[in-house]
Amino acid sequence: MTVRTDVVVIGGGYAGVLAANRLTQRDDVTVTLINPRPRFVERIRLHQLVGGTDDAVVEYRDVLADAVRLVVGTVTLVDTADRTVRLSDGTSLGYDYLIYAVGSGQADRRVPGAAEHTYPIATLEDAQRLDRALSATPATAQVTVVGGGPLGIETAAELAEAGRRVTLVCGGPLGPYLHPRGRRSVARDLARLGVTVLDGAGSRVTSVTGRSVILQDGRELGGDVIVWAAGFTVPDLAARSGLSTDAMGRLLTDETLTSVDDVRVVAAGDAAAPSDVPYRMSCQAAVQLGPVAADTVLSRIAGEQPAPLAVANAAQCISVGRRAGIYQFGHRDDTATRFHIGGRAGAWVKELVCSGILKMVAREARRPGSLTFTSFATDKSRRRRVEAADAGDARATEHAA
Known part of the structure; x- marks a missing residue:
């Protein structure tokens, strides 16, 4: 008699969907994906939603393997003792791995x-709310975007290209990740769109009133x-469930993405903090960490030792409207080089x-296990940074004692 293993995936974004699809390699694994929304959100297109050039959603049937059961709901608690997750509607689901x-x-x-x-713009609901607010204001209204990272740049550019008067308040450098050469390229493209950019010292917002920001x-x-x-925040589900987290609330794991508290819990994406040295929150990291999380679970089911992380962020790409953008090349330790497109x-x-990326997710649904990353995309220095962090924790503990 075949013994089945139940795996529950909480979260239907890039990392969660890739993990769920990859788990279907084994016929004896039952995969359930729990997500608050019935459709997949292309989060990297939310700025296009408010600019009117994309709706930023696709049907799950286009990106999720047929063998994955989709449950539309919100998890309110992970009970690791009982190996169950509780949903907001009062139901519970059991799991062997999470x-x-x-x-x-x-x-x-x-x-x-x-x-x-x-108005935030970090989720689909946020973007839709902002879109409604913009639709209710005259085209001549002043729009102020706070945040000089990729999301702020892309949103400001998209709205300016749609004819809005836009000021981008960076709170520091424009595009903090970018090399100075790349930053100048983005600044020129924003200027062509008529975006007023306030960056550098003194541009941090200290308070907001009804229709103004104070710097x-x-x-x-x-x-x-x-x-x-x-910036972004992560849900507090892990902390509420009694699992160890970092200062931001990301689930603390080892280098196989396994929770430091429970070998049956594995993390992926923005809410994971492997060795307390997390990757930059990004789609680039999510599409790599999702498959790693699935491989960790599959290895444990097979009675094998999971492999440690061997991925890297090595670029950042930002659109500046529909007719300009930047692909900033980076080193494998996630720092920018002088080269960009x-x-x-x-x-x-x-x-x-x-x-x-969307095609990649769909391909993994059709051919689970097909997604691979080249050895070039491995951060060779990660082990040293993890060891340095461990040494720092040890010194802090010794000093406290």
Whole structure:
């Protein structure tokens, strides 16, 4: 008699869907994916939703393997003792292994007034709410976007290209990851679209009122619609469930993405903190960590030792409207090089990446286990950083004692 293994995946984003699809390699594994929404969200296109150039969603039937059971719901608690997850509708699901891929969500809006007076754009619901707010304001209204990272840049550019008057308040450098050469390229493209960029010292927002933001240097900027694109937070599900997390709430794991508390719990994506040295929150990391999480579970089912992480972030791509963009090359330790592809070519590469990721997810649904990454995409220095972090923790413990 065949013994079946039940695996529950919490979160239907890039990491969760890739993990769920990959798990279907084994016929004796039952895979259930739990997600709050009935459709897959192309999160890397949310800025296009507010710009009116894409709806940022696709049907799960197009990206999820037929063998995966989709449950639309919200997990409120993981009970590791009973190996069950509890849903908001009062039901529970049991598991033999759990993949924690809850991702990240609404931006951190602890700045006074931000929660009351700004529109985040980190989730589908956020973007739809912002889209409705923009539709209700005149085309001549002033839009202020807070956050100089990829999401802020892309949102500001998309709205400016749609004819909006936009000011981008960076709170520091424009595109912090970018090499100075790449940063100048993005600045030129934003200027061509008419976006006013406020960056550098003094541009951090310290408070928000009804229709204005106050900067660290004392300046006050008006904004009929204020968009908050300054960072992300992760759900507190792991902490509420009694699992160990880092300071941001990401699930603490070892280098096989296994929870430090429970060998039956494996993490992937933005909500994972392997060795307390997490990867940059990004789609690039998610599409690599999802398959690793699945492989860890599959190895344990087979009675084998899971392989440690061997992935890397080695680039960042940002669209600047539909006709410009940048592909910033990076070292394998996730720091930018001096090389980039900008302008129209950068926009073409960015769109190629976005459409390619969706095709990659769909391909893994049809041929589970087919997704591989080259050895070039391995961060050779990660082990040293993990060891340095471990040594730092040991010194801190010794000092406290």
